[in-house]
Amino acid sequence: MRVLLALVLVLGLAGAAEPRTTLPDVEDEVMCVECKTALNVSTSPVADQERAFIREQIAKGLTKQQVKDALVDAYGPAVLGEPEAKGFDLSVWIVPGLLVAFAAGGVALLARRWRRTASEPEAPGPDLDHADAQRLDAELTSFDR
DSSP states (O other): OOOHHHHHHHHHHTTTSSSOHHHHHTTTTBTTTTSSSBBBTTOOOHHHHHHHHHHHHHHHOOHHHHHHHHHHHHGGGGGBSSOOOSSSGGHHHHHHHHHHHHHHHHHHEEEEEEEHHHHHHHOOOOOOOOHHHHHHHHHHHHHOO
16 A cells, blocks of 8 residues: 555656746747747737737646747747757857857967967077178167267
């Protein structure tokens, strides 16, 4: 009898692991298909229809993901606030990361090149024979006066 009671409790708790969703949980992750703004800030009549649809789905006991899937079925993929991570929509997730990586690589390359040129000593001038060196010194001292 105890084993049966423990089994019922475990199965009951496993079924209750998914928290019940609420309108604000879903509303801030989907868009109004008419005005293309987040549903939680939209005031259009279509947004009110979407909210009513979400309330119906929540009343049926659906999870957050199931409600979002039902919204996509009813209104199309444009209702999602985030694009799906497959197909062409995957580029929305990949391109910004690549841009950041290239920018960081460019900055690192420039910093390395900049440090290398700043630390190199000045190139020595041409070798002068003794007479030319004396004449150069004499001309430079004439400018000091």
